[in-house]
Amino acid sequence: xxxxxxxxxxxxxxxxxxxxxxxxxxxxxxxxxxxxxxxxxxxxxxxxxxxxxxxxxxxxxxxxxxxxxxxxxxxxxxxxxxxxxxxxxxxxxxxxxxxxxxxxxxxxxxxxxxxxxxxxxxxxxxxxxxxxxxxxxxxxxxxxxxxxxxxxxxxxxxxxxxxxxxxxxxxxxxxxxxxxxxxxxxxxxxxxxxxxxxxxxxxxxxxxxxxxxxxxxxxxxxxxxxxxxxxxxxxxxxxxxxxxxxxxxxxxxxxxxxxxxxxxxxxxxxxxxxxxxxxxxxxxxxxxxxxxxxxxxxxxxxxxxxxxxxxxxxxxxxxxxxxxxxxxxxxxxxxxxxxxxxxxxxxxxxxxxxxxxxxxxxxxxxxxxxxxxxxxxxxxxxxxxxxxxxxxxxxxxxxxxxxxxxxxxxxxxxxxxxxxxxxxxxxxxxxxxxxxxxxxxxxxxxxxxxxxxxxxxxxxxxxxxxxxxxxxxxxxxxxxxxxxxxxxxxxxxxxxxxxxxxxxxxxxxxxxxxxxxxxxxxxxxxxxxxxxxxxxxxxxxxxxxxxxxxxxxxxxxxxxxxxxxxxxxxxxxxxxxxxxxxxxxxxxxxxxxxxxxxxxxxxxxxxxxxxxxxxxxxxxxxxxxxxxxxxxxxxxxxxxxxxxxxxxxx
Numbered sequence: 271x272x273x274x275x276x277x278x279x280x281x282x283x284x285x286x287x288x289x290x291x292x293x294x295x296x297x298x299x300x301x302x303x304x305x306x307x308x309x310x311x312x313x314x315x316x317x318x319x320x321x322x323x324x325x326x327x328x329x330x331x332x333x334x335x336x337x338x339x340x341x342x343x344x345x346x347x348x349x350x351x352x353x354x355x356x357x358x359x360x361x362x363x364x365x366x367x368x369x370x371x372x373x374x375x376x377x378x379x380x381x382x383x384x385x386x387x388x389x390x391x392x393x394x395x396x397x398x399x400x401x402x403x404x405x406x407x408x409x410x411x412x413x414x415x416x417x418x419x420x421x422x423x424x425x426x427x428x429x430x431x432x433x434x435x436x437x438x439x440x441x442x443x444x445x446x447x448x449x450x451x452x453x454x455x456x457x458x459x460x461x462x463x464x465x466x467x468x469x470x471x472x473x474x475x476x477x478x479x480x481x482x483x484x485x486x487x488x489x490x491x492x493x494x495x496x497x498x499x500x501x502x503x504x505x506x507x508x509x510x511x512x513x514x515x516x517x518x519x520x521x522x523x524x525x526x527x528x529x530x531x532x533x534x535x536x537x538x539x540x541x542x543x544x545x546x547x548x549x550x551x552x553x554x555x556x557x558x559x560x561x562x563x564x565x566x567x568x569x570x571x572x573x574x575x576x577x578x579x580x581x582x583x584x585x586x587x588x589x590x591x592x593x594x595x596x597x598x599x600x601x602x603x604x605x606x607x608x609x610x611x612x613x614x615x616x617x618x619x620x621x622x623x624x625x626x627x628x629x630x631x632x633x634x635x636x637x638x639x640x641x642x643x644x645x646x647x648x649x650x651x652x653x654x655x656x657x658x659x660x661x662x663x664x665x666x667x668x669x670x671x672x673x674x675x676x677x678x679x680x681x682x683x684x685x686x687x688x689x690x691x692x693x694x695x696x697x698x699x700x701x702x703x704x705x706x707x708x709x710x711x712x713x714x715x716x717x718x719x720x721x722x723x724x725x726x727x728x729x730x731x732x733x734x735x736x737x738x739x740x741x742x743x744x745x746x747x748x749x750x751x752x753x754x755x756x757x758x759x760x761x762x763x764x765x766x767x768x769x770x771x772x773x774x775x776x777x778x779x780x781x782x783x784x785x786x787x788x789x790x791x792x793x794x795x796x797x798x799x800x801x802x803x804x805x806x807x808x809x810x811x812x813x814x815x816x817x818x819x820x821x822x823x824x825x826x827x828x829x830x831x832x833x834x835x836x837x838x839x840x841x842x843x844x845x846x847x848x849x850x851x852x853x854x855x856x857x858x859x860x861x862x863x864x865x866x867x868x869x870x871x872x873x874x875x876x877x878x879x880x881x882x883x884x885x886x887x888x889x890x891x892x893x894x895x896x897x898x899x900x901x902x903x904x905x906x907x908x909x910x911x912x913x914x915x916x917x918x919x920x
Contacts, residue, residue, distance in 0.1 A: 277303065281312050283718065290663070290719050291647035293320050311337040315347045318354075323646050327358055338367065345374035349381040356388050364388045379408050383418065390422045398422045406435075413443035417452065424456050432456055447477035454486055458493060466490050479606040481510040488520045492527065500524055509574065509604030540566060540573050547579050551586075556897075559583045574603060578610065585613075587897070588871055590621055590878070601630075608636035619874035627874075628733035645727075652726040654734040657689035660723040665694035665715070667727050669778070670833070673699055674855035675875065675885060678745040679731040680707060686735070692719050701834050706749050739877075742884035747861035755838035763805075763842065766824055769915045771797075772805045772839060773823075774848035776812035786869040786898070787850045791815040793900055796908035797847070798822075801917040807839055807853065845914070847907065850876070858886030865910070867903060870894040 275283075284299035297320055303313040318333035334351040337343055348371035355364030365388045371381035386401030402419040409415045420435035436453045443449060450473035457466035467490050473483040484507040491500035504520055511517050543562065550559035563580045566572050581596040597614040604610050611633040618627030635644035645665065652662055664683060666673040673695055684691050690711075695703050697714035704712045713719055726734070735741075763770070776788040795818035797804070804823045806813070813827035830836055837856060840846055846857045846864040850873055857864035866883075868876055868891055876883060876891060883889045892907050894900060 275302075277307065277310070281316075284313065284316055286718055288316060288320065289648040290722075291645035291665075291725075292716060292718070293324070293646065295716055295718070296320060309336060309340055311340040311343040311347060315343075315350070318350070322354060324642060327354060330354055331358060331360075338370070345371040345378045345381060347371075348374065349378060349384055352381070352384045352388065356384070356391065361388055361392050365392070377408070379405055382408070383415070386422070387418060390418075390425065393425075395422055395426050399426070411442060413439040413446060413449060416442070417446070417449045420456075421452060424452075424459075429456065429460060445476050447473045447480045447483060450476065451480065451483045451486055454483075454490065458486070458490055463490060463494050467494070479510060481507060481514070481606065484510060485516055485520065488524070492520075492523065497524065497527055501528075505574075505603055506605070510606040540576055544575060544579060547583070551579075551583060554898075556583050556587050560587070574600060581613070585617060586871055588878075590617060593617055594621065608633045612637060616874045620872075620878060622739050622877055624732070624738050625736070628737065632730070632733065634729075647725050649722060650724045652687065652724040652734070654686060657687045657724060660687075660689045661692060661720065662687050662689040663692045663694060663719055663722040663725040664728055664731075665725070666696060666699075667729055669781075670696065670699060670852035671855040672729060673703075674749070674852060674859050676728045676731065677703060677706065678743070678748050678859070679728070679735065680710070681745060681748075682735055683726070683731055684710075689723070692722060694719060698833055701752065701832075702749050702837060705752070739884050743887055746887060747859075749837070749856070749859040751837040751841040751860065752834045755834050756841050759835070759838045759842055762829075763824070766805075767803050767822075769802045769844040770805050770842065771800070771802045771911070771915075772807050772843040772846045772848075772853075773797075774808050774846070774851055774853045775815075776808060776810065777849055777851035779810070783869070783873070786871075787873075788812070789849060789867070789900060792818050793904060794818060794847075795821065796904045797911055799908050800911040800915045802844075802911070802915045805839060805843060807836060845911075847911075854889070855886075858883070858889055861886075861888070863888065865890045865892060865907060867900075867907070868893045870897045870899070 280299050280303050284296045284303070287299065288296035297317065300313040300317045303310050307313075314333045314337035318330045318337065321333060322330035331351065331354050334347060334354060338348050338351055348367045352364040352368035352371060355361070355367060365385065368381055368385035368388055371378055372385065375381070382401050383405045386398045386405060389395070389398035389401060399419065399422050402415070402422055406412070406415040406419050416435040416439035420432045420439065423432035423435065433453070433456060436449060436456065439446070439449045440453065450469055454466045454470035454473060457469060470483060470487050470490055473480060474487065477483065484503055487503040488500050488507060491497070491503060501524060504524060507517050507520065543566065547559045547562050550556070550562065560580065560583045563576055563583065566576045567580065577596050577600055581593050581600065584596070585593040594614075594617055597610065597617055600607070600610040601614050611630050615627050615630035615633065618630060634640060645667075649663075662683065664680060666677070677695075680691060680693060691707075693703060693707060693710055693712045694715060694717070695712065697716075700712065700714045711720065773794065775791050775794060777784050781787070791808075791812070792815070798818055798821035802822070804817070804821055806817065806823050806825045806827055807830060808827055809830065817823045826839065830839070833856065836853060837860060840853070840857050840860055840862045844863065846853060846862065847867070848854045848857075848864065849867045854864055854866045864886070866876070866889060870893070872893070875885065881891050881893070883891060892903050894903050
């Protein structure tokens with residue numbers, strides 16, 4: 271806390287930031303409290319929730335243990351600690367904390383439920399039933415309460431009672447995959463195999479990524495003696511939970527039943543070949559990698575890891591039809607593999623299949639390396655419905671170019687939602703966005719938003735609008751330069767001969783495809799044939815590169831403080847020539863002339879083959895005709911530039 275903040279004010283700010291998905295700011299206020307009030311339980315509890323959300327279970331438990339060592343703390347804190355201990359496998363400690371929570375508040379349903387499940391997992395089934403009956407009596411219309419009680423009754427062998435509670439749960443929540451799957455398990459144990467199969471298939475129709483459902487399906491097929499569908503279900507299970515002991519046990523059981531000690535379900539023998547293929551891929555020897563991999567899947571079967579690697583090799587060579595076929599197969603067999611789904615999304619969008627592409631693009635934050643940067647918001651996600659008299663928070667994501675490209679959809683979100691809009695954008699783009707949306711509240715990332723009723727990621731808007739290529743551009747000239755900056759740059763460049771061609775030759779080095787999209791300034795030497803002054807507006811380390819001999823340049827990089835400076839320069843320039851980086855999106859949003867240089871396989875938003883962009887009318891796209899062939903591309907650009915700005919006297 272500070273002299274200007276009370277404990278309650280600091281706690282309120284921490285909770286508000288957390289509810290808005292701003293974990294760093296929430297943690298900041300918690301730490302501020304703890305610096306002055308060590309052991310303050312509310313701050314420690316919130317720190318524990320933050321740590322738990324981001325997968326740091328040990329840290330979360332440590333925070334909650336300390337919170338629950340305070341002289342006074344809410345029962346909910348002990349109950350939450352009990353559940354975290356259960357997740358960690360510390361069942362006895364979890365039971366102690368659940369009992370502590372009940373001693374503090376005997377009406378806390380959460381605590382009774384946690385205690386019942388902890389007792390169940392310790393095989394203290396009679397006590398578990400008593401706890402879960404208490405939960406069911408307190409919440410008679412809760413499907414979860416009936417389902418949890420049924421789980422314990424099932425383990426006690428009280429079949430009829432368990433089935434009755436499961437059926438009650440299904441009445442309350444017919445689309446709950448876990449409950450459907452539990453009913454299937456109960457029916458399997460009762461020998462009702464046909465009914466079990468139908469119920470399990472229903473669970474998987476509801477949630478195709480439900481690993482426990484696939485495990486149950488394998489078991490049911492084996493019990494029925496149907497080994498072929500059992501093997502097919504096992505492949506799905508391996509895609510969702512490859513390292514789980516139950517998966518390996520089912521694989522061994524099925525192999526024994528099939529009378530073979532080894533089947534194609536194991537990829538271990540392929541590991542050396544996959545490693546060799548990866549090395550070829552890293553060396554850029556894509557055709558060699560393809561030649562190595564194809565025999566492994568020539569029969570139409572083979573380990574999914576081989577298919578995944580082959581899809582990668584084919585895509586980078588531009589063999590997109592075959593890539594898509596493999597990626598669809600991978601997603602079908604690995605419905606829970608977010609990487610496969612995201613790979614499919616990018617290829618679908620690249621080929622113009624927006625219908626399916628936007629749907630798969632939802633999985634961009636489900637991958638291991640992106641889950642940590644996802645924004646966790648404690649509010650309702652907007653599904654595209656009207657929200658009259660409500661407030662909708664829309665926040666940007668990913669890079670500057672993504673925000674510049676997708677901010678156009680806010681107008682449609684306003685019309686469709688009928689809500690008050692709050693835009694949360696990266697601070698570097700704040701001024702540009704505020705000029706574009708003067709009627710909306712625009713805040714910088716990290717600022718506390720006002721109270722809102724629903725939220726949406728900026729790049730989810732196309733999916734909600736069911737955007738098709740033919741719907742684009744939807745808006746043009748939707749960003750505007752600051753007139754004062756334009757005037758300042760006009761004065762600064764007054765003595766520079768025209769025409770002015772702005773140049774950007776490199777993108778962000780950390781981009782996954784930067785080695786293919788970025789250039790060296792020296793490679794732009796062919797452009798010097800045109801009678802133009804080249805304004806060097808590159809930012810970052812690449813800005814220090816020396817221009818080619820004979821090219822008339824003005825270095826502006828060091829004088830560019832922000833995107834408002836870049837916008838002003840692009841407003842004045844006759845043309846921007848740039849690799850695929852944020853300035854092309856800025857030029858497009860400003861509706862300024864732009865030529866974009868693209869690698870052989872570009873980012874999905876540029877589609878394939880066409881020399882224009884539906885996103886930005888008037889933009890020209892210059893593509894590599896073959897992998898890494900910038901020479902031909904730049905010669906083509908130079909010819910076009912000379913035609914546009916011919917030497918004096920021609």
